[in-house]
Amino acid sequence: MKASELKFPGLECIRPSEPEISGGYTSDLLSDVMANLKEGDALITIQAHKNTIAVAALMGASAVIFCHGRVVSPDVLEAAAKENISVFVSTGNQFNTTCAFAKALGE
Amino acid sequence: MKARIDFHIHSCLSPCASLEMSPRTLVACAKAAGLDCIALTDHSCVENLPAFHDACAEAGMNCLYGLEVSTAEEVHVLCLFDDLDSALTFGRIVYSHLPNLMNDPARFGEQPIVTADEEVVGFAEKLLINGTDLSFFDLVPMALEAGALCIPAHIDRPMCGAISHLGFLPDLPYDAVGAVGEVDPEIARRWPVVRFSDAHHPSQIARRYTEIETEAFTVPALREAFQRLIEK
Numbered sequence: 001m002k003a004s005e006l007k008f009p010g011l012e013c014i015r016p017s018e019p020e021i022s023g024g025y026t027s028d029l030l031s032d033v034m035a036n037l038k039e040g041d042a043l044i045t046i047q048a049h050k051n052t053i054a055v056a057a058l059m060g061a062s063a064v065i066f067c068h069g070r071v072v073s074p075d076v077l078e079a080a081a082k083e084n085i086s087v088f089v090s091t092g093n094q095f096n097t098t099c100a101f102a103k104a105l106g107e
Numbered sequence: 108m109k110a111r112i113d114f115h116i117h118s119c120l121s122p123c124a125s126l127e128m129s130p131r132t133l134v135a136c137a138k139a140a141g142l143d144c145i146a147l148t149d150h151s152c153v154e155n156l157p158a159f160h161d162a163c164a165e166a167g168m169n170c171l172y173g174l175e176v177s178t179a180e181e182v183h184v185l186c187l188f189d190d191l192d193s194a195l196t197f198g199r200i201v202y203s204h205l206p207n208l209m210n211d212p213a214r215f216g217e218q219p220i221v222t223a224d225e226e227v228v229g230f231a232e233k234l235l236i237n238g239t240d241l242s243f244f245d246l247v248p249m250a251l252e253a254g255a256l257c258i259p260a261h262i263d264r265p266m267c268g269a270i271s272h273l274g275f276l277p278d279l280p281y282d283a284v285g286a287v288g289e290v291d292p293e294i295a296r297r298w299p300v301v302r303f304s305d306a307h308h309p310s311q312i313a314r315r316y317t318e319i320e321t322e323a324f325t326v327p328a329l330r331e332a333f334q335r336l337i338e339k
Contacts, residue, residue, distance in 0.1 A: 029180075030237075031177075031179075031181060034234075054214040083214075
């Protein structure tokens with residue numbers, strides 16, 4: 001699925017990018033993300049900072065969805081642009097967002 | 108004697124720290140800021156401690172040798188030694204508990220190992236900001252048994268603090284707890300509260316420090332000095 005096609009209530013795409021989203025991984029522990037995220041996944045997390053983008057990029061994530069309407073700082077968006085990663089903000093928590101994301105992805 | 112201490116300072120070895128943070132530079136900044144004793148605490152790696160030791164000796168700065176361990180829960184804990192060899196032994200064990208994921212300098216920053224003369228002699232290979240596989244509950248007794256002062260860092264921060272990641276501060280025999288802002292009065296009655304800079308850039312050294320009354324800068328003397336900070 002393209003970033004532009006990913007839509008559900010409470011979700012806003014603040015930086016679209018090309019790579020296809022093929023799955024998802026929900027975690028707030030970055031060492032866990034580094035051990036388990038699969039290439040093409042969207043990372044669903046509340047860790048809204050620059051390291052998250054670096055970790056997501058290292059693992060080949062195509063998108064990051066920040067939950068709870070977390071404010072995303074410009075340095076996060078800059079890093080995401082450099083890494084070609086889509087950035088979304090969701091007003092829902094990790095559970096709601098994951099459920100809605102799975103539905104949108106048809107899983 | 109009264110002493111101003113800052114026991115949470117990163118060198119250029121930490122990927123998130125400025126490359127300007129050579130041991131000699133950070134010691135000079137600490138001296139200029141009027142600190143009496145400092146500790147170097149890079150993320151889960153002790154390989155810049157020998158250079159730090161030399162830089163402190165050269166400048167006549169009192170120091171402790173430390174590291175900031177990220178536990179399996181990604182809680183940051185300061186482990187501080189008063190002798191270099193114990194710190195190196197303990198620190199290398201901690202490093203062996205990091206996952207075998209190598210640093211990607213373009214994404215996370217360089218991790219240079221330097222001499223006191225700022226010569227780069229190598230790079231730490233594993234990504235140092237990763238969490239180790241040591242649980243918080245195992246690391247605290249492990250550090251104390253090794254002879255370190257054990258201090259959970261910035262317990263009140265939303266990222267990598269004990270309260271945000273564990274839900275509450277477990278009742279363990281820490282020597283002190285590190286804080287950035289105000290702490291729960293109940294915590295302040297139970298443990299000494301210390302404030303350190305967590306400097307990643309020269310300008311941040313001593314932005315927070317703690318004033319203590321201590322006999323010496325040894326682990327036992329500092330342990331006693333910390334006890335006097337407990338709010339009655």
